Amino acid sequence: MYLTREEERMLEGEYGYAVQKSMEILVALGEIYEAERMVEIKSAQISGVSYKSLGEEGLEFIEELAEDGRVRVPTTLNPCGIDLERWRELGFPEEFAEKQLRVIKAYLKLGIKQTLTCTPYLAGNRPRFGDHIAWSESSAIIYANSVLGARTNREGGPSALAAAIAGRTPLYGLHLDENRVPGIEVKIPKPLSGYGYAALGFLVGRLAGDKIPLFRGMKLISDEELRLLGAALACSGGIPLFHIEGITPEAKLNPNMRASERYEVEADEIKEVYEELNDHDVDPDLIFIGCPHSSIRELIIFLELLEDRAVKKKTWIFTSRATRDLGERLGVVEKLERLGVKVVCDTCPIVAPIRELGVRSIATNSAKGAWFSRNLNGLKIRFMPIESLVELAVK
């Protein structure tokens, strides 16, 4: 792979350990994927923030990088394992919180912004069309590629961090036009709404394999629905990009976008997803929305659906600190909390030590949230629309 003189110096260690280690990772990836050269990036999003996934050794690694490393581009953080301000009140274990705070300190030392959200594009890190970026967090990657038209490969925490420190990433995969074309056209049976898009994404993620889906015949889809769809596609199929005819930017730019393979989704197939993601006879310990993190609009929708009724079950809305701050100014957070809903920030149901909080079963409108709760955290799950979640919470 071609390296500039500057890049060679970075690789040889002239700029210190963190830059050198980062370049070693990036060059190795470039060689694996036969990248011609590096490309400079505009931003990075870093996963691998929760102490639960990093462990002591991962924490040490970040601290070592932070000794002489600093990010070269605007860089934001994925959720960590605790709500930074309310972890005690919410019952997070003390020892875990201490380790978690050390992880965040090391990331801050690297010059990374403490956004602690999987929706950085709602918290000041919003790439523009065509920007090369290096993002980790599958739901953010698919949103940035599909809805914003930015360009990122499916980075993991370490490779996104390396790209942030080096300010560049190898030019291959989704950074190149030819790898962004759809491989399968998908038609849906009838207009869906809300969690129906999450179920659709879960289904299509499985059947598309490594092909990029192009949805045709969809009319209106909200930004929240785009996120539920994308998160589910990425969860069940590892899909990093989708197009929707007439809606997403690359499909708009190219109205003749087509794929050779076609798939027509049957209504029954969507129903099967509902069944698969619902365990029977479960009275959930925790009801949540916010996977991906809720937007201000979802906070308002949840409040309106409550119709001034207080919740009787533990009900949490996971969101970013940025969105919560906005909700506070609008008076939404205060009203939600008065009705017993906790608006939890900086963390999420997947990376928090959820079992240590005494939770054994959950209900959510997110296919991704449900799937990981079962498969990673060993919880019983219910998957249902936001309206039903609210009714379940007040019952």
Added chain:
Amino acid sequence: MITLKGRAIWRGWARGEALVSNQPISFYGGVDPETGRIIEKGHELEGRSIAGKILVFPYGKGSTVGSYIILRLKRRGIAPKAIVNLRCEPIIAVGAIIDLRSDHISS
């Protein structure tokens, strides 16, 4: 004696007993970072320890957090001595590279 020729992804050399699987491995959720044992249910190596082995399998799968699991195993001294893959993908490659005290990996 079988000779396999491959592409080196990271420098180093190792000698050890091979542990071979025809199934892909997910380090995140599939390998216990405390013990180095495969814990994925139904995996053909379930219950086997990968510590100190030359681990041979087709390719890595699952979450990219898997790279950190490889790092954790290494720093605890219970990582494989080397990894041989049919197809190299980033989770395994990055996992092998990120530690200073690196072994080698080839595909």
